[in-house]
Amino acid sequence: MVRIFSFAAVAVLFASSAAAAATGRGKCGTTLTLPSELESKAAEVVKTHKLKIASMPSGSRAASRSVPVNWHVIDDGSKGKLTSAQIAEQLRVLNLSYSNASMPFTFTLAKTTRTTNSDWFYNAFGGTSQESAMKSALRSGGAGTLNLYSVDLSAQGLLGYATFPSSYSSAPSKDGVVFEYRSIPGGSLAPYNLGATLTHEVGHWVGLYHTFQGGCSGNGDFVSDTPAEASPASGCPKGRDTCSGGGLDPVNNFMDYSDDACMYAFSSGQATRAAALCNQYRASV
Ligand SMILES: *[C@@H]1O[C@H](CO)[C@@H](O)[C@H](O)[C@H]1NC(C)=O
Ligand SMILES: *[C@@H]1O[C@H](CO)[C@@H](O)[C@H](O)[C@H]1NC(C)=O
Numbered sequence: 419m420v421r422i423f424s425f426a427a428v429a430v431l432f433a434s435s436a437a438a439a440a441t442g443r444g445k446c447g448t449t450l451t452l453p454s455e456l457e458s459k460a461a462e463v464v465k466t467h468k469l470k471i472a473s474m475p476s477g478s479r480a481a482s483r484s485v486p487v488n489w490h491v492i493d494d495g496s497k498g499k500l501t502s503a504q505i506a507e508q509l510r511v512l513n514l515s516y517s518n519a520s521m522p523f524t525f526t527l528a529k530t531t532r533t534t535n536s537d538w539f540y541n542a543f544g545g546t547s548q549e550s551a552m553k554s555a556l557r558s559g560g561a562g563t564l565n566l567y568s569v570d571l572s573a574q575g576l577l578g579y580a581t582f583p584s585s586y587s588s589a590p591s592k593d594g595v596v597f598e599y600r601s602i603p604g605g606s607l608a609p610y611n612l613g614a615t616l617t618h619e620v621g622h623w624v625g626l627y628h629t630f631q632g633g634c635s636g637n638g639d640f641v642s643d644t645p646a647e648a649s650p651a652s653g654c655p656k657g658r659d660t661c662s663g664g665g666l667d668p669v670n671n672f673m674d675y676s677d678d679a680c681m682y683a684f685s686s687g688q689a690t691r692a693a694a695l696c697n698q699y700r701a702s703v
């Protein structure tokens with residue numbers, strides 16, 4: 419999704435920080451560079467981080483994995499104080515979007531922490547000292563525990579960023595998803611306020627790339643049943659076809675950049691890829 423919200427000028431600025439934050443190393447046959455994901459149109463810059471799965475199980479649907487969630491609520495003293503009802507509703511939507519789209523994961527709240535810290539609340543972008551300090555202080559659990567940090571990312575016009583499964587071993591304390599507290603269901607960031615930002619970011623956390631990864635050529639997102647896309651979609655451009663021959667753009671896929679209301683799908687190939695990567699890298703809870 420344009421998991422950026424209309425601060426157009428910011429995307430340019432962001433290109434350099436996306437590149438700079440491209441750290442993390444995964445091993446899968448060969449050594450690959452796997453940057454943590456940073457959300458913006460400029461994240462297209464980060465299109466070299468590709469991981470080939472040596473042997474993906476084919477055909478059989480993987481058993482559902484139960485993911486414990488630690489939600490770290492950051493606030494500035496007044497803004498950001500999500501209620502437990504808001505947290506429960508966002509996790510209900512996350513659970514529902516995964517099960518409705520046949521993604522083999524369920525999510526259960528294990529722990530909520532609450533921290534007042536304006537610096538973390540407004541400045542926890544990928545690669546910053548605020549990100550490191552916040553995560554070092556709050557993160558808990560193993561590779562299979564999902565740590566969420568709800569903050570305000572408006573200074574960079576972002577909706578969220580996430581780390582990939584293969585990045586865990588080299589930077590365990592950085593693992594997780596940082597996202598805009600106003601993107602939750604009923605939040606103020608319309609048209610990104612139905613909860614799909616978290617669904618999308620968790621899609622990265624289980625190992626998925628954007629559907630527009632790599633544009634029209636090459637391996638794209640390394641999933642064969644998501645037609646290639648030349649660029650991120652925005653709004654809900656049903657029927658769009660930016661790469662000839664591969665089928666219509668998957669604008670309803672959670673790993674595109676469409677509006678929340680437009681997104682409801684993961685493909686079967688994405689489910690297979692996510693299950694394989696999590697079996698490989700997120701075995702320990
Ligand atoms: C998600 O679904 C699982 C399985 O149905 C359930 O056990 C769990 O409580 C649900 N979590 C939330 C937050 O709704
Ligand atoms: C469930 O998936 C169908 C398509 O398979 C979609 O039309 C519907 O909007 C989805 N519902 C939810 C709640 O995501």
Ligand SMILES: [Zn+2]
Pocket residue numbers: 419421455457618619622628
């Ligand atoms: Zn993304």
